[in-house]
Amino acid sequence: MSAICGLPILECVYCLACARWVWKKCLYTAGYESENWGLATAQEFEPVPRICRLILAVYEDDIRNPQWAPQGGYGINPDWVILRKDYDDNQGRVTPYMIYLDHDHAEIILAVSGLNLGKESDYIVLLDNKLGQAEFHGGYVHNGLLKAAGWVFDAEYEILRELVAENPNYMLIFTGHSLGAGVVALLTMLAVHNRDKLGISRNKIRCFAIASPRCTSLNLAVRYADVINSVVLQDDFLPRTTAALEDVFKSLLCWPCLLCIMCLKDTCTLEEKKLRDPRRLYAPGRLYHIVERKPFRIGRLPPVVRTAVPVDGRFEHLVLSCNATSDHAIIWIERESRRALDLMRDKDEQHMEIPEEQKMERHESIAREHSEEYHAALKRAVALDIPQAYSPSLYGTFNQIDVGEDSGRSSVLGSSLSHKKRAQNWNEFVGRLFDVDDSGHMVFKKTSP
DSSP states (O other): HHHHHHHHHHHHHHHHHHHHHHHHHHOOOOTTTTSSEEEOOOHHHHHHHHHHHHHHTTSSSOTSSSSSSSOOOOOOOOEEEEEEOHHHHHTTSSEEEEEEETTTTTTEEEEEEEOOTTTTHHHHHHHHOHHHHHHETOOOOOHHHHHHHHHHHHEEEEHHHHHHHTTTTTTTEEEEEEEEHHHHHHHHHHHHHHHHHHHHOGEEEEEEEEEEOEEEHHHHOOOOTTTEEEEETTOOOOGGSSSOHHHHHHOOOOOHHHHHHHHHHHHHHHHHHHOOOTTTOOOEEEEEEEEEOTTTTTTTOOOOOEEEOOOSSOOOOOOOOOOTGGGGOOHHHHHHHHHHHHHHHHHHHHHOOOOHHHHHHHHHHHHHHHHHHHHHHHHHHHHHOOOOOGGGGGOOTTTSSSSHHHHHHEEEHHHHHHHHHHHHHHHHHHHHEEEEEETTTEEEOOOOO
């Protein structure tokens, strides 16, 4: 009887807990995730709007006669397009892409388009990802995206090597949107591990992944933050989607219901358990978060770009927002990133016209700050006991030495040193107990009376 009387109390507690969760989720906005991050500068963010326009150009059938050009056009020279490949050329292995030689900015750019909702082959690539299926140099990655990236690398590395050899001072840029962003993120990692095939150093490789899916484990996401940059617009759902994408696209439930269920699951999972799951995937590299809305505000505010290399709190929660899907569109990302860059430049011009020498010093200062932040993130990953996280002190400068390539060699070296130390200790122990007589035999030491 007493147990039955307690049921209404339990129901009230349960309802209050659910109401509290719903209230917190409704008040939770994407701006909270990056509120403690630093502000991006115009110098480091300058490539993003330009690269977004280049990705949009991949969708055009004829670049010389564009049909969907954004305001101001694509800003590219059709004569500098090295090659273009569509679905027929790619045999359904990857979305269409283009290689562009940008002489104005000294860049060799490989741009990959995003998911085409009308192409079954794109879904096959995106949904090919069982948990923990694909390992990559001490971590886990998205299996379908890794196979797509490997196909692109095998098909184009000879052309890229020729372009690098002809333009040794140019940067090699990989960029893509949505599905293409995941492909180029893993393509960049493949390029870093195969620099000898491309004839290029690590500090000449960069990636801009626009609205990327979660495609690398946490240790890899942090380890490649010096070469991979992920750009996320406000409430974009894809970098936050922790459930298997197969469940998302094949679910019998409506999308809002599915998002609520995923939010509830993530809320009830302990943060330590998330961080120490080696198979859990994350958005790769350094993060740039474009924030343009605040709670209980109507319309869009002037966009602000925040950046960091976070270890914990790395877009862990889905945002219940009507803009979760629209913020994923490359058109909106290009528009808001352009607005954000214009505001940054206007702010710089209000202070004064910066001399060229000071611009160079500012570039060096930004690079130095990013390097310090990057190494701090690596150390924090070790401190949080992230699986397969490596401290930078073990490997020197990551711009010169690649962790993935040298981790095996370092472990062999470490085991060799450990073996030598054990042998030395054993010899000292034997020396304290035994002496060698005139015939060369070992005898116990005589203790003095």
